[in-house]
Amino acid sequence: MKIYEKAPAKINLLLDVMRKREDGFHEVEMIMTMVDLADRLEMEELPRDTIIISSQAGYIPLDEKNLAFQAARLIKDRYNVRKGVYIHLDKKIPVAAGLAGGSSDAAATLRGLNRLWELGISEEELCTLGAELGSDVPFCVTGGTAIARGRGEKLERINNPPQCWVILAKPPINVSTADVYGKLRASELKQHPSTADMLSAISSGSFGGVCTYLGNVLETVTLQLHPEVLQLKEIMQRLGADGVLMSGSGPTVFGLVSKEAKVSRIYNGLRGFCKEVYVVRMLT
């Protein structure tokens, strides 16, 4: 039997870092939602007790470094599954882009293998397993829109933001999430985005409010390391996006746009500067 799972990309509407904890992790507050740019995973049971990963994308690891592999191994070990699985990753989400592609693949693997092997694991338990693989995985298991606290694993579902177009632009540079967090001086941050204002904009369905209260403290690091990300933000603003922010640790920049008439102008304008541009919708 073959099954399929979609693994959508996430964007952070807000990312705040309160402090660095004694255990080395950062205490964060993140508001995340999903967009309809997604990897597609195909999973097929194998008679032999093994995990095989393939992908058309030439630039991701296919061994135990792959997050889908790690998710399959975790669920097999924890639930004593003696069967094997072949997982094909049809990658559409740009890699190392701040869009949680790997985390979403891991989450889709957990959901998919739960179905394939009829394990009956609750969503809550899948989230707990996911937290062992990475801070963004629990959110990717449930999807929707959520506020995450702690190191990202304490999730609270909230309403979806108002529907709009999302234009994603990924400059051709690699950003390591660990490197960005490592360079962040949380105690020296002069400004923090307002989580309360963003939450009230979302709950009242105010698109203008969502655009106003977008904020990501990791921009203080990534924009300094890579001025081209700042340049991309400025270009997107100039082209008329209603709200513009870097997602996660970058380097992808997203623009929120309410009017369809503006979308192609912004897309065409961006394509002059950046090869990887995607026009998607919020997944609401």
Ligand code: ATP
């Ligand atoms: P995050 O925002 O969660 O840090 P990201 O979007 O910045 O994630 P990913 O696309 O998840 O970054 O890739 C980060 C690293 O993980 C890459 O260096 C990649 O080689 C590795 N990786 C492992 N498994 C996968 C996978 N299934 N898909 C993409 N990258 C993967």
